[in-house]
Amino acid sequence: MMHPDTNLKWVNDEIGFGVFATRFIPKGTAVYVRDALEVKVERNAALLKNPAYQEIITKYSYVDAKGDYILSWDHARFVNHCCFPSSITTGYGFEIAIRDIAEGDEITDDYGLLNIEEDIPLACSKPGCRMVARAGDFDQNVERWDRIVKDALSHFYLYDQPLLKYLDQSTLQHLNQYLEKGKPYLSVATQKFDLNEHESDLLFLRDRKVGSAGMERSE
Numbered sequence: 001m002m003h004p005d006t007n008l009k010w011v012n013d014e015i016g017f018g019v020f021a022t023r024f025i026p027k028g029t030a031v032y033v034r035d036a037l038e039v040k041v042e043r044n045a046a047l048l049k050n051p052a053y054q055e056i057i058t059k060y061s062y063v064d065a066k067g068d069y070i071l072s073w074d075h076a077r078f079v080n081h082c083c084f085p086s087s088i089t090t091g092y093g094f095e096i097a098i099r100d101i102a103e104g105d106e107i108t109d110d111y112g113l114l115n116i117e118e119d120i121p122l123a124c125s126k127p128g129c130r131m132v133a134r135a136g137d138f139d140q141n142v143e144r145w146d147r148i149v150k151d152a153l154s155h156f157y158l159y160d161q162p163l164l165k166y167l168d169q170s171t172l173q174h175l176n177q178y179l180e181k182g183k184p185y186l187s188v189a190t191q192k193f194d195l196n197e198h199e200s201d202l203l204f205l206r207d208r209k210v211g212s213a214g215m216e217r218s219e
Contacts, residue, residue, distance in 0.1 A: 001035045001074055004162050006107060008075040014123060017078045018106045025101040028155025031087045032076050032095040034064075035166040039071040063115035067193045081122060082108035083129045089113040090149050091186030093171045094163065098152045112137030113145070115193040138192050145188045153179065 005023040010016070025031065041061070047053050048069070060077040061069040071077065079095075085108040087095045095109055111120060111133045120133040130137075156179060167175070177183030 001033050001037065001072075001163060001166055002076045002079075003029065003031045003107075006031070006075070008078055011080070011106070015080060017075075018080045018108075019075055019078050020106050021101045021103055023103050025097055025107075026155065026159045027097050027100050028152050029097045029101075029159055030094040030156075030161055030163045030167075031097050031101075031107055032079070033163040033166045034070065034093045035163075037073045039073065040064075041069040041071065043067040043069065063193050065115075065191050065193050067115075080106065080108050081111040081120075081124065081133065082106075082126060083110070083122070083124045084126045085109045088145055088148060089188060089191055090153070091188050091190040092175045093167065096149060096152045096156075098148050110137075110141075110145075112141060113188065113191065115191075138189075142187065142189045142192075146185075149188060150185065 002019060003021075003025060005021060005025060006019050007022050008017050009020050011018040041047060041057055043063075043066075048057060057069050057071065061071045064070050086099055086101050086105065087097050087107055087109050089095050089109065097107075101107060115138070116133060116135055118135070122129055122131055122133055124130070156175075164172070174183075174186055178185050
């Protein structure tokens with residue numbers, strides 16, 4: 001589920017739709033939560049072998065740490081990639097704003113965190129664009145991403161969190177232990193799916209051009 005102060009807007013013909021802030025969203029705000037309404041398609045599901053559904057599932061989903069495909073029921077599936085995103089995935093089942101997001105700004109994330117199987121060409125408009133999102137981005141960037149997430153989490157309870165009520169109790173307990181009691185931090189690495197163990201099963205992200213916003217998906 002996306003933050004309530006967001007809406008869907010057309011970006012351009014190359015990118016398609018994107019998700020934009022309708023009000024100021026401060027750094028440290030959860031902008032997406034995997035809630036109970038999200039649709040899970042298990043990686044061995046027969047539906048993935050049905051051509052009528054395969055393209056829809058792989059286009060509008062992301063792969064979780066168990067290798068299952070997660071389809072968002074709202075406009076979260078249209079969040080686009082940026083090499084310098086405004087939000088990224090955490091180890092707590094939500095994406096967090098890593099900088100202040102002004103009204104009218106697009107909410108983006110980094111597809112390197114989505115357990116991609118194959119290289120994805122990017123058309124990111126930002127200087128320093130990686131040009132290609134790779135499966136290896138997860139391992140190469142996890143320490144940097146963790147530093148960014150920890151910094152954003154330090155702002156978490158400074159502002160209203162409208163998505164907080166959708167976090168499951170176990171996740172919320174882990175989060176509060178870290179924020180309030182200094183308990184162990186859940187790394188972004190906990191969201192990684194081991195592609196090597198299930199290479200023949202994963203059908204994610206094949207032969208598509210994506211842009212600064214690019215592929216439309218959920219998480």
